[in-house]
Amino acid sequence: MISKSEKLLTITIGIDLGTQTIKVVILKDNLVLTREKAVSGFETSKVAKQVIDEALKKTKLSINDISHITATGAGVQMAPNPNSTISMMSADAKAGFYLFxxxxxxxxxxxxxxxxxxxxxxxxxxxxxxxxxxxxxxxxxxxxxxxxxxxxxxxxxxxxxxxxxxxxxxxxxxxxxxxxxxxxxxxxxxxxxxxxxxxxxxxxxxxxxxxxxxxxxxxxxxxxxxxxxxxxxxxxxxxxxxxxxPDYPEYAGALGAALIAAKRAKRNK
Amino acid sequence: MKKQNTQKKYVPELSQKEIDELSNSIKTSSQKIVAETIKRMKESDKNRPKTMKYFDEMADLFGKREKEIIEAKKSGKKIIGYLCLFAPIELILAADAIPVRINSGWYDATKIGDRVVPVEVCPVIRSTIGAKMVSLSPFLENSDAIISVLTCDAMTKLGEILTDYTPIWQMTIPRIKDSDQALRLWIEEIKSIKKEIEKLTGNKITRKKLRRAIELTQKATKAFRRLQQLRKGNPVIMGRDAMLAIQTYIWDDVERWTKNTNKLCDELEKRVKNKDWSVPPDTPRVLITGTPMFWPDNWKVPSLVEEANPKGVILADEICSSERILNDPVGVDEWSMNDMLNAIGERYLMASTCACFSSTDGNEDRINWLITKIKDHKIDGVIYYVVRGCMLYAMEYTRVKKVLDQLNIPVYYLDTEYTREDVGQMKTRVEAFLEMLTARIDF
Incomplete structure (x- = not known):
């Protein structure tokens, strides 16, 4: 569990539903808390939810701690209840510029x-x-x-x-x-x-x-x-x-989406 | 007249049963698409202009206009089809005949055209061949003759292929337009097509009749320019609606089209007064250029742009199935027959921005039109649309991009086919482009 003061911080999720794997990044105030991935398989939505749950479990967070989820990737329409979506290109740009x-x-x-x-x-x-x-x-x-x-x-x-x-x-x-x-x-x-x-x-x-x-x-x-x-x-x-x-190059899309989620969460505050 | 015993040069024989089956299935699926497209167009603008109703009705290719054309034909009028915008419709109108453009927008018809030409050929051409093979298009079917202007390579051969069905009048267009001899040749072509039209219709194109026809299309251009003026400010009409209204000109009755376009403008002027915008004024403003997009099926790019997340709005285009139809009026100094024919020649040759021309300045005329439209309509980004096989527009992209880069106007090259299958991928690309424009506006 996280303390009350920490709750004021923005925690966001970026999820990238790629053609072969689903990647998730959890971000706290623009710092990566965890990364998680799985093969998309046939039941993409179900897998996507599992990957998010797994990432949350690792960081000891619950979905209620998350202020915004942004989804991206070829399978974006299969994302489980995202707050917003973003194209893969914008997500890449965001992540690339953040990393370098x-x-x-x-x-x-x-x-x-x-x-x-x-x-x-x-x-x-x-x-x-x-x-x-x-x-x-x-x-x-x-x-x-x-x-x-x-x-x-x-x-x-x-x-x-x-x-x-x-x-x-x-x-x-x-x-x-x-x-x-x-x-x-x-x-x-x-x-x-x-x-x-x-x-x-x-x-x-x-x-x-x-x-x-x-x-x-x-x-x-x-x-x-x-x-x-x-x-x-x-x-x-x-x-x-x-x-x-970068380290973990396969997470760039998810990272970009999480960064955009953070920006959008702040805008909505 | 069906040429029963003549050997066909290109097309295979199809049984009447196959023709009926194919044409019915394309017709049915196309009508569904039209209904769906118009429904979505209505949904995208809550206060969609009421006067669009007229154009929605005209958009039904198997509806009112088909009946009118069949009636007119019964009463002895001639129908003259044409394939490129270079066909001088004033001459057709002056001979009391009906001009209709016959390029096909049916996606599924390409598969039938593929029996005649390879898939590498531009889908507009394959679809038009397919449509003819199964007697799909009411306008193509009722054409007593077709004017085929030898513009791009595919168009050049399309005319030849269609001779299997219908009398074709070919017109040579000079590939270099800024020379005296080019204009002279073209005016000779205009004069010879005038004779053909007179012969077919049995009506002499008199000075008085031609003047009336020119005045008719001048009025249409004026109405079109009024509409364009309205599209320079905050978005008061969705691009799709404007593009549909403009495109119906190529099969509608000119006078009635002008009347209804003016009515549309009246309504839009009221909207401007009430500051009743179709989309928020900070929506990215898009211009479309490249290959023509024909109703009914090939409407996916305008739909994608205006239904995307984030949304864009089309404020102008530079394509020959839309604004290029009406950009320029025939400018006559003196109403003598000679002057009018020269003026028609100049209007159709010199004012065209088609990519089929080659010039040492790199199609400066098209570039200038693009820049003017970008400035006048305060365009944020350009979508350069190309169908596979459309070599000339694909090649001119590099030139256009160079110019737009200098103006700091983003341009995106969107290539596609006559198919619905790539809509998902295209959506991603269009949305990324619109996100980019939004980010630039936001920043």
Whole structure:
């Protein structure tokens, strides 16, 4: 339980209902109290509620202590009774700028979506681009390609770093990317080279997307794929700039939503 | 006249049974969509102008206007369809014929068009082919001849494909407009289409009749400009309502449309006096540009913008299915036949901001219109709408974005297809854009 004086503080929840996982961040006066996630599965609403309950349990809070819940993500309409919603782009901008105050370009690569957001000096989003209806620039692509070369998805990154040279695939989509990988296998390319080719192809797509906004430093990478060392290395090569990655990059959307919830809670007071 | 024995150049033969089934199913689902769209348009503005009722009625493509056109045809009048805004409707009106634009907005008709052309082709074209194959559009079906202006690549071939069904009059539009020889060629095209119209209708286009027709469309432009003037201030009409009213011009009777648009303006002026706004005045003000959006099905972008959370309101557009129809009047100095034909030529060629032109200044005319509209209507952000396959507008985006960046006007490139399936994703993108505009206004 929390004391009376603490109750005056603003405690908010941000929930990000992604295509593969649901992430929750609880924020107290703009400081993260806890993070929690789970695979969305089939019953998204139910899982979302469980993740929130779990996070509350960890922080010994009850839902009544929360002043505002903001939901975001592809499954936003499945969020259990949020006070408000926000787009993924605004949430990313908010989180990116909060984590790195010099951030001007925020790239979010998730399971099935990738987007890039441009911020001004005040952290206000001024432009954004998204990849649509194609998972070639997103996490699902790594997963499919890992299957094709029979390695675990988590192994792809470290494996790719061992590549001695770059081969290429013209990944236009998961399906055709796979046949590209098959032809590399037939050429008897080694697994590290193929893994690197997969990340290079993804980074290629993402970097041309980012170039449409202009590559303005500081560049921040968030989303689940931001944990993949192979992808990070490829993206750095393609963009030719340093990339900042926060701890827990997959929680950026939820964090952004929680920050926006805090702002909205204060406005409503 | 059905050409029973002639070999078709493009389209496959469909059995009457298949035609009826397909056309009925599209018609039924489309009528549902229209009813739903209008219902939502009514809900979004509690005090929606009562005079919109007229345009709602005109929006039923299988309603009053279809009956009128069939009646007119029975009485011996000719119906002349057209595919691009370059068709000089004044000549059609002067020959006592009825002009109707026949570009299709039916989503499901694209699937039928896909039997003839590949899916990479612009959906407006695929849908128009599909609509013709199953005799869906009352306007297309009743057209005695169709004016096909060779604008973009897809339009150029569409005319050719439609020759399988209907007499097509092709007009070459010069791709460079700012040269003397271009205008000369175009005026020759106008003169030759005049002869075709006279031949089909049996009516001579006299000086007096043409003057009356030009005056008719001038009055329509005046009514349109009155409406636009009202859209420069606080939002007094939802963009969707204004866009629908404007679009009905392409199939309505010109004189009656003008009368009803003026009535709408009268009502809106009262709203202004009472400070009765459609949405709060600080709602982000949006302009739409890019590929045309045709009623009835392809109304998703205006609906998304004006039903989003946060909400936006469309105050202006720069598309050829809406404001571009009526931006400019035919400007005549002297009412001689020659002068009138020259004036029509200039109006249709020089004033057009279509992306089919190429110029060393980078379609400066379109850029200027955009800037003027952005300033006059105090636009906060621009949605650049493109359907897949619409190469020319897609390519011009970079140019437009560069200019708008300099003006510090956010622009968002929204690409889509003739489908309802991507509405969810589009909603996210539109809402993020509107959040961005709101944040800028707030800050």
């Amino acid at each position: 105050p010099k951030a001007r370009t925020i790239i979010d690569v998730g399971a099935e979506e990738a987007r890039a957001i441009k911020c001004d000096d005040n952290g206000i989003m001024v432009d954004f681009v998204v990849n649509e209806r194609c998972a070639a620039g997103a996490g699902a692509f790594i997963e499919a390609m890992a299957r094709a070369i029979e390695v675990k998805m988590e192994e792809m990154g470290p494996l790719s770093l061992k590549a001695e040279r770059a081969s290429s695939i013209n990944a236009t989509c998961v399906i055709f990317g796979e046949s590209d990988v098959v032809s590399l296998i037939h050429k008897q390319e080694s697994k590290p080279e193929i893994a690197r080719a997969v990340f290079d192809a993804m980074a290629d797509r993402i970097s041309s997307m980012v170039h449409r906004l202009g590559v303005n430093p500081e560049v921040v990478l968030v989303g689940g794929v931001a944990k993949d060392v192979g992808f990070i290395a490829s993206l750095k090569r393609k963009l030719g700039v340093d990339i900042s990655i």
